Amino acid sequence: MSQPPLCRIENLSVTYAGAAHPALDTISLSLARHRSLAIIGESGSGKSTLARRLAGLLPANAATSGTVVWNAGAEVQTDTTFPRSGRDIGYVFQDPGASLNPVLTLGEQVAEGAVRHLGLSWKEALSHARDLLEQVQLPHPSALLKAYSHQLSGGQRQRVAIACAISARPNILIADEATSALDTITQAAITSLLDGLVRESGMTLVFITHDIALASSLADDIVVLKSGQLVEAGKATNVLSNPAHAYTKSLIAAHLDLSTPRLIESVP
Numbered sequence: 596m597s598q599p600p601l602c603r604i605e606n607l608s609v610t611y612a613g614a615a616h617p618a619l620d621t622i623s624l625s626l627a628r629h630r631s632l633a634i635i636g637e638s639g640s641g642k643s644t645l646a647r648r649l650a651g652l653l654p655a656n657a658a659t660s661g662t663v664v665w666n667a668g669a670e671v672q673t674d675t676t677f678p679r680s681g682r683d684i685g686y687v688f689q690d691p692g693a694s695l696n697p698v699l700t701l702g703e704q705v706a707e708g709a710v711r712h713l714g715l716s717w718k719e720a721l722s723h724a725r726d727l728l729e730q731v732q733l734p735h736p737s738a739l740l741k742a743y744s745h746q747l748s749g750g751q752r753q754r755v756a757i758a759c760a761i762s763a764r765p766n767i768l769i770a771d772e773a774t775s776a777l778d779t780i781t782q783a784a785i786t787s788l789l790d791g792l793v794r795e796s797g798m799t800l801v802f803i804t805h806d807i808a809l810a811s812s813l814a815d816d817i818v819v820l821k822s823g824q825l826v827e828a829g830k831a832t833n834v835l836s837n838p839a840h841a842y843t844k845s846l847i848a849a850h851l852d853l854s855t856p857r858l859i860e861s862v863p
């Protein structure tokens with residue numbers, strides 16, 4: 596029997612104060628456990644709004660309606676506080692420079708989530724941070740504990756941001772355009788790191804991108820947003836090989852027009 600979804604979203608709408616149109620317009624979808632979901636769509640389609648709603652990070656000027664039910668169908672739902680941002684959900688933002696604190700050491704920043712949410716002492720958490728810096732494949736992790744973010748490249752900073760996001764061992768990792776500010780080679784390396792991390796740990800990954808090629812390399816499932824509306828959702832291979840909506844076809848065609856390799860062999 597298939598597992599119930601980790602999260603069921605029904606008729607979710609989000610409207611920012613003063614906006615003429617909702618940023619999300621009656622969206623319904625399910626988030627499957629232990630799978631990778633890519634949310635794709637052009638700029639302004641509502642991808643980050645959906646991710647922020649999942650993580651409980653919407654700003655105060657956002658009015659929401661509809662329901663977001665976690666652990667729907669679970670026999671016993673004892674934990675009504677789930678998911679806690681930072682504990683159950685880790686969030687990696689687009690700009691690693693902005694998400695890291697320039698005046699704290701990298702060790703303090705990576706350890707902080709474990710001190711706060713796992714109840715580790717600072718000594719234990721710094722040892723945990725060292726292991727995480729190694730896990731995100733940064734060289735000399737012990738020395739890096741005492742370094743500052745300005746001493747790193749953009750790709751290295753994003754690895755530290757990922758270590759911070761997974762410090763409290765969350766069930767869900769949201770990567771919000773986490774590779775867009777990086778060059779192509781570094782993008783591929785970070786994508787591969789995320790892929791490895793979620794497969795090793797069984798985390799559920801929500802990956803937001805406007806890049807359909809990246810989505811195809813990482814996602815089990817794909818949701819396509821356009822102007823705040825969900826136009827298509829399904830298994831990544833199905834959506835990419837047999838898109839039902841003209842907008843999805845145009846995203847795939849735009850990718851092919853750039854003479855890049857085919858997303859998957861069955862795309863004509």
Ligand SMILES: Nc1ncnc2c1ncn2[C@@H]1O[C@H](COP(=O)(O)OP(=O)(O)OP(=O)(O)O)[C@@H](O)[C@H]1O
Binds near residue numbers: 611640641645
């Ligand atoms: N804090 C905010 N206050 C007001 N409007 C906002 C806010 N955040 C987003 N919006 C608006 O909501 C709409 C959806 O924005 P959102 O950032 O969710 O889209 P997106 O698909 O993630 O875009 P991008 O790929 O450019 O990041 C846009 O019209 C945007 O201008």
